[in-house]
Amino acid sequence: MTPGLNHYLVVSGLLFSLGLLGVLGRRNLLIIYMGLELMLNAGNLALVSFSRFNGNLNGQVMVFFTITVAAAEVAVGLALIVALYRKRQTAHVEDLTTLKF
Amino acid sequence: MQPSDETRSIPNSIMPPLTDFLFYAFSGLTLACGLLCVLNPFSRNPVTSAMFLVLTIVSMAGLFVLLHAFFLAAVQVLVYAGAVMVLFLFVIMLLDLREEERRRFKTFTLGTGALVVAVIAGLLVRVLSGALPVSRPGPGIEGDTKVLGRILFEQYLLPFEVLSLLLLVAMVGAILLSKKDMK
Numbered sequence: 001m002t003p004g005l006n007h008y009l010v011v012s013g014l015l016f017s018l019g020l021l022g023v024l025g026r027r028n029l030l031i032i033y034m035g036l037e038l039m040l041n042a043g044n045l046a047l048v049s050f051s052r053f054n055g056n057l058n059g060q061v062m063v064f065f066t067i068t069v070a071a072a073e074v075a076v077g078l079a080l081i082v083a084l085y086r087k088r089q090t091a092h093v094e095d096l097t098t099l100k101f
Numbered sequence: 102m103q104p105s106d107e108t109r110s111i112p113n114s115i116m117p118p119l120t121d122f123l124f125y126a127f128s129g130l131t132l133a134c135g136l137l138c139v140l141n142p143f144s145r146n147p148v149t150s151a152m153f154l155v156l157t158i159v160s161m162a163g164l165f166v167l168l169h170a171f172f173l174a175a176v177q178v179l180v181y182a183g184a185v186m187v188l189f190l191f192v193i194m195l196l197d198l199r200e201e202e203r204r205r206f207k208t209f210t211l212g213t214g215a216l217v218v219a220v221i222a223g224l225l226v227r228v229l230s231g232a233l234p235v236s237r238p239g240p241g242i243e244g245d246t247k248v249l250g251r252i253l254f255e256q257y258l259l260p261f262e263v264l265s266l267l268l269l270v271a272m273v274g275a276i277l278l279s280k281k282d283m284k
């Protein structure tokens with residue numbers, strides 16, 4: 001069957017679910033970050049396929065912006081993880097319970 | 102499938118089966134590598150996850166090429182597989198997390214997480230399978246550099262400049278956060 005919009009959207013939805021599974025299930029901060037990246041990529045794929053099948057290039061420009069924002073987010077987030085590791089010697093979410101009531 | 106603009110330069114008899122095969126290959130590779138990145142069954146080392154994330158991103162760039170988003174495919178490889186993953190690997194090796202990954206999964210956490218994910222995935226697939234099938238691409242969309250640059254610098258000039266400011270802020274913030282003595 002020729003892959004249409006629905007095929008791409010199913011792939012995007014499954015990839016988003018995989019990223020969500022990583023964010024919810026893993027306890028390592030870096031792996032949680034990789035799950036976030038997977039979810040962002042799933043959104044990008046959905047935008048590009050909508051752009052292709054609607055005949056409108058604005059979606060691709062939006063993906064360009066998303067990639068840039070994701071790069072900025074990764075830079076700041078990894079710097080935060082490094083700073084956290086310096087203070088606590090851990091990158092494991094279950095050890096970071098200072099705010100827990 | 103009707104011969105549209107994408108089959109103009111390549112013979113019609115070869116083009117549709119090849120792109121179909123490539124779609125299934127790339128999407129299968131994307132999903133399999135994403136799963137391996139999240140679950141990481143082979144080792145407890147985060148570097149393996151990062152490598153599978155690289156594979157996911159590169160095969161997603163293949164999907165972008167199939168969607169005629171050539172510029173975005175190049176940007177995806179350059180920015181994600183290049184810059185972002187180098188940053189990830191650098192931080193993983195800087196923190197030296199190897200001995201830390203010995204802990205067990207908590208079954209309750211994993212079970213509830215898997216339940217939530219299964220519900221959301223089922224919802225997505227159900228909505229999408231009930232939607233009207235669209236299999237014909239839009240007219241004449243080629244995401245090459247010239248067209249995208251024209252849109253970017255005519256229609257989206259202000260967001261582009263704001264984005265450069267955001268990158269500057271992120272750079273200053275990252276440098277400040279990773280300084281040794283935070284005041």
